[in-house]
Amino acid sequence: MAWPRELNEVGLSNNIQDNEDFKCKYITRSDPLGDGNFSVVKECMNIHTKELYAMKLIHKDVIKGKLQLIQREFHLLKYLSQQIRFLEQTGSSNDVVDTFQGHHHILQLFDYFETTANIVLITQLCHKDDLYEKIISNEHLNLIKQVKPYTACLISVLDFLHSQGVVHRDIKAENILFRLNKNTATSTSTTTENNEYDLTAHDLILGDFGLALEMNNDTGMALKEYVGTMSYISPEIVKCKGIGLMTSQEINSISQYDSKVDIWALGVLVYFMAMGYTPFDCETDEETLECILNCDYYIDESLVNDPIYKDFWNFIQCCFVKDNLRRRSARTLKSHPFIQEFFISPSLQEDINLVTSPSVAHLPKLKKNKSLTSLHNLKKPPIRRQSSSLITRIESKKQSFNIPDLITPPPSMAKSSTNLMKQQNHLLQSQMWHPPSSANLYIQSSNANVLSSNSSMSSMHTNNNNNNNNNNNTIGHHPNGLTPLTPFTPATNNTTRDGPPNLAKIRDTLRRTISMTSIKTQDTSATSSTNLTNGFPSSDQLTRNNQTNSTFFLDPQPPKGSLMNGVFCETPESLSNFNTTPRSSLSLSRQNSQSNEIPTVNSIHSNNNNHSNINNHNNINSNSYVLSRSSSYTNVKKPYFELNFEDDE
Numbered sequence: 001m002a003w004p005r006e007l008n009e010v011g012l013s014n015n016i017q018d019n020e021d022f023k024c025k026y027i028t029r030s031d032p033l034g035d036g037n038f039s040v041v042k043e044c045m046n047i048h049t050k051e052l053y054a055m056k057l058i059h060k061d062v063i064k065g066k067l068q069l070i071q072r073e074f075h076l077l078k079y080l081s082q083q084i085r086f087l088e089q090t091g092s093s094n095d096v097v098d099t100f101q102g103h104h105h106i107l108q109l110f111d112y113f114e115t116t117a118n119i120v121l122i123t124q125l126c127h128k129d130d131l132y133e134k135i136i137s138n139e140h141l142n143l144i145k146q147v148k149p150y151t152a153c154l155i156s157v158l159d160f161l162h163s164q165g166v167v168h169r170d171i172k173a174e175n176i177l178f179r180l181n182k183n184t185a186t187s188t189s190t191t192t193e194n195n196e197y198d199l200t201a202h203d204l205i206l207g208d209f210g211l212a213l214e215m216n217n218d219t220g221m222a223l224k225e226y227v228g229t230m231s232y233i234s235p236e237i238v239k240c241k242g243i244g245l246m247t248s249q250e251i252n253s254i255s256q257y258d259s260k261v262d263i264w265a266l267g268v269l270v271y272f273m274a275m276g277y278t279p280f281d282c283e284t285d286e287e288t289l290e291c292i293l294n295c296d297y298y299i300d301e302s303l304v305n306d307p308i309y310k311d312f313w314n315f316i317q318c319c320f321v322k323d324n325l326r327r328r329s330a331r332t333l334k335s336h337p338f339i340q341e342f343f344i345s346p347s348l349q350e351d352i353n354l355v356t357s358p359s360v361a362h363l364p365k366l367k368k369n370k371s372l373t374s375l376h377n378l379k380k381p382p383i384r385r386q387s388s389s390l391i392t393r394i395e396s397k398k399q400s401f402n403i404p405d406l407i408t409p410p411p412s413m414a415k416s417s418t419n420l421m422k423q424q425n426h427l428l429q430s431q432m433w434h435p436p437s438s439a440n441l442y443i444q445s446s447n448a449n450v451l452s453s454n455s456s457m458s459s460m461h462t463n464n465n466n467n468n469n470n471n472n473n474t475i476g477h478h479p480n481g482l483t484p485l486t487p488f489t490p491a492t493n494n495t496t497r498d499g500p501p502n503l504a505k506i507r508d509t510l511r512r513t514i515s516m517t518s519i520k521t522q523d524t525s526a527t528s529s530t531n532l533t534n535g536f537p538s539s540d541q542l543t544r545n546n547q548t549n550s551t552f553f554l555d556p557q558p559p560k561g562s563l564m565n566g567v568f569c570e571t572p573e574s575l576s577n578f579n580t581t582p583r584s585s586l587s588l589s590r591q592n593s594q595s596n597e598i599p600t601v602n603s604i605h606s607n608n609n610n611h612s613n614i615n616n617h618n619n620i621n622s623n624s625y626v627l628s629r630s631s632s633y634t635n636v637k638k639p640y641f642e643l644n645f646e647d648d649e
């Protein structure tokens with residue numbers, strides 16, 4: 001049998017000499033942990049070591065002609081996993097001081113292989129619910145206890161990635177996972193009440209490197225790709241829209257972007273965590289893109305002058321700088337007052353570079369303009385429209401996109417994603433349809449005047465022209481020559497966001513504005529804790545916490561004999577749960593090998609018939625999975641090739 005061309009394209013099976021079947025060393029749970037545009041992710045168990053992992057099944061049909069994307073993801077995850085191991089084993093001086101170590105929060109890759117239908121990556125297993133679920137189910141996160149430490153952790157991650165020359169290009173809540181705490185098989189979320197900050201910050205894991213890039217000399221064109229997720233893309237990515245149809249002259253006139261696209265996306269994510277809605281989303285993509293280009297984002301006026309939010313707004317401003325050369329790096333942002341307490345020795349080196357860099361020295365100084373407050377001309381919103389608009393917004397948030405010739409998920413995947421969204425929408429709608437409360441009554445009687453006087457929303461509006469820019473990130477000079485962080489002042493320009501197209505956003509925002517009033521009290525009480533200094537744990541406390549609170553563990557490298565290492569094999573058997581006694585420990589490998597029916601992602605999706613114990617990690621009892629090597633694997637043939645991802649290349 002000839003090998004499918006794609007297998008060679010992806011570079012995993014180049015050494016295959018014949019099509020000897022090889023048994024898969026993993027079994028999976030039937031129900032997926034999650035899915036994306038390109039993949040389905042399932043919990044799996046290595047039947048040799050009985051360790052649990054996440055299995056990302058990327059259907060070959062979905063990525064036809066785009067295998068280089070998977071290749072990129074694979075090589076980057078592999079490279080980063082090696083770096084993590086290296087850093088842990090060699091250690092570094094930073095390890096003892098900062099609360100978060102960036103490399104502790106990157107999804108680790110352990111194994112990879114191919115089946116007829118899929119390319120498969122085996123990574124560390126995380127919680128089923130990602131950060132997006134957490135934000136949505138809580139409406140928003142607590143500024144002091146959650147948003148700050150989460151931001152600090154993510155800044156560490158970006159600093160690590162960027163120092164490795166890697167740009168992620170798809171930073172968003174859906175791609176932030178939570179580490180499963182190995183000791184307890186549960187997250188540390190239960191331990192948060194008596195702590196200065198939510199310890200789940202130590203569990204954050206950045207995943208989905210599907211759009212990530214190594215920024216070397218070969219990536220010139222890649223750094224002009226129009227990729228990312230609509231709500232999170234930066235102005236420089238927006239400028240690449242339609243690049244596939246441009247002339248070479250037009251393409252040349254577009255500047256390459258760089259790692260700062262991740263900083264913009266982080267700003268969106270930090271804002272989303274704190275507010276529960278995203279800053280630039282409008283009803284249509286065109287409007288959203290325009291708002292991104294103009295750095296025109298919502299601010300909640302009731303929070304603008306709230307001292308608790310002062311550093312937050314300033315941090316957001318630092319991320320939402322249109323000019324990527326002026327936008328601060330992850331390393332520099334470690335010294336931002338919003339998160340600096342988590343970093344004992346922030347580096348200001350880059351600020352010095354920023355000031356002296358010839359490439360930015362000529363930039364005009366930004367003027368602080370007093371701008372006009374914008375009023376959103378809200379009419380009494382039709383409730384039904386509000387719901388359906390909200391759905392549109394959520395759906396658009398879930399989708400990453402790629403260069404113009406988009407990859408379309410097969411119907412089965414699309415359906416599964418839609419189901420997930422439906423659940424999320426249901427959750428949101430149920431929150432919105434509460435029995436009448438003061439908040440709802442308020443919403444229903446709202447009009448432009450009420451909004452402007454009580455809980456109005458402003459749009460932070462800045463001009464494309466730097467000379468006339470209202471963005472207050474800049475600027476003056478600090479006595480030591482560094483660029484100081486200036487206090488946030490709300491812009492008061494006329495907005496580009498008047499009228500019905502933004503209704504859903506405003507409505508959603510209004511809901512958030514009202515609930516913020518109760519949150520303020522929580523935040524105040526958090527800051528009055530005797531453990532806190534100025535509302536924040538002291539550096540000493542944080543350093544101590546670092547010793548005790550980190551949930552990172554360096555997983556032992558699985559023994560080579562238990563890995564697939566890039567072989568071509570049968571599709572792993574799918575079980576409703578790992579407590580199910582295998583049909584027979586012997587049959588696991590043998591029966592499948594004779595079967596002509598190889599399940600695909602499509603069948604995986606429809607195989608949801610047994611929900612018992614699914615998602616309950618505590619129920620996993622690997623000992624109950626009685627399968628010994630001798631009973632099941634003595635007869636399995638060795639592959640003809642061994643592509644150990646530690647050794648190859």
Ligand SMILES: Nc1ncnc2c1ncn2[C@@H]1O[C@H](COP(=O)(O)OP(=O)(O)OP(=O)(O)O)[C@@H](O)[C@H]1O
Pocket residue numbers: 033034035036037038039040041054056107123124125126127128129130174175177207208209210398399400
């Ligand atoms: N290691 C993991 N542990 C647990 N769940 C995971 C893991 N990796 C991914 N998931 C879940 O699967 C979903 C899809 O995974 P992932 O984002 O990697 O796929 P994708 O196809 O690249 O997505 P996208 O459409 O965002 O590009 C995630 O949102 C998450 O809920």
